[in-house]
Amino acid sequence: MATAQELLHAFDTLLQPERFSDYAPNGLQVEGCQEVRRIVSGVTASRAFIEAAIAAHADAVFVHHGLFWRGQDGRVTGWMKQRLALLLRHDINVFAYHLPLDAHAELGNNAQFGRTLGLAASGRFGQQDLGFIGRRLDGPDWTGVEFAGHVRRALGRDVLLVGGDDRPLRRIAWCTGGAQGYFEAAIAAGADAFITGEISEPQAHYASECGVAFLACGHHASERFGAPAVAGHVAAQLGIEHQFIEIDNPA
The missing domain is CATH 3.40.1390.30 (NIF3 (NGG1p interacting factor 3)-like)
Structure with missing residues (x-):
């Protein structure tokens, strides 16, 4: 088991988000439970992915495309409300790293x-x-x-x-x-x-x-290769379970 803060520290240490000028907030985007036994990685924090993570009993998810982007409408309605409602109801942490995940020399x-x-x-x-x-x-x-x-x-x-x-x-x-x-x-x-x-x-x-x-x-x-590589590496480092879930996207 690891705490959410230990996960955040491990991801930040590995990916060094402070080095990048990005158009998304990197790190912990949604706070969930403090004790993490299982993390699920994927490309995008879509509703289908969140539902699959819930079915997999995830305490945290690690994605490349998170929920929040510079310039988006800040109102919590429609698809945003649906995604957030699922995450908050099941107390799931969301870790998202955009450009830092692209750039890592070995695992990105x-x-x-x-x-x-x-x-x-x-x-x-x-x-x-x-x-x-x-x-x-x-x-x-x-x-x-x-x-x-x-x-x-x-x-x-x-x-x-x-x-x-x-x-x-x-x-x-x-x-x-x-x-x-x-x-x-x-x-x-x-x-x-x-x-x-x-x-x-x-x-x-x-x-x-x-x-x-x-x-x-x-x-x-x-972009389906970096998230499982990084999440798997950190999960092994902290002694927690990891699973990659693929949600197909034709784009």
């Missing part, structure tokens, strides 16, 4: 995503050094089509490939989630390909004009 979303795809990082790029850049860990360099096929098999979902050509991808850049705005920084860093969760209209033109392949593999699909 980008590190774990790269490991899943067989990529070895050799550097960082972009604002707050969130983007990773490197190359294939083993074997010859992929072409864009080959890499898209590899990602499709690794994630079990369709991948959108835009631009690029048949040249070997010697330098691959990646940043999970909605990081399409990092594409120009990836190009400037010398990437032959960039992979993230989403693509917006401008990036299709950049990819065609610059000859750098852009792969969009799904926001949720790219």
Whole structure:
């Protein structure tokens, strides 16, 4: 068993949220019971996830996408009321870490995503050094089509490939989630390909004009690896139970 404050201290020590300028409050977002025996991790604190955590007898949840974001309507109505009512009724703590979870060098979303795809990082790029850049860990360099096929098999979902050509991808850049705005920084860093969760209209033109392949593999699909890695690590450290619950999201 651990206390909620011991969990908060462990997460803050590991992820160092004070280093980041973020648009969400990192740390304990909803206070629940003080004694934690079981923590459940997931990507987003949706109602479906909260209901699954309740069914799993969670005392705390650890997520990447929490409940509160800068600029949102502060009224507790509709979906927000429903989520909060469930959490408060069952006395569940909510720990949420956004950019700090993306950035952690070993357990974060980008590190774990790269490991899943067989990529070895050799550097960082972009604002707050969130983007990773490197190359294939083993074997010859992929072409864009080959890499898209590899990602499709690794994630079990369709991948959108835009631009690029048949040249070997010697330098691959990646940043999970909605990081399409990092594409120009990836190009400037010398990437032959960039992979993230989403693509917006401008990036299709950049990819065609610059000859750098852009792969969009799904926001949720790219960010499902950091939360269980971090929560599992801290749970083992404090001697409590951990379970990852996947709530599928096509986005």
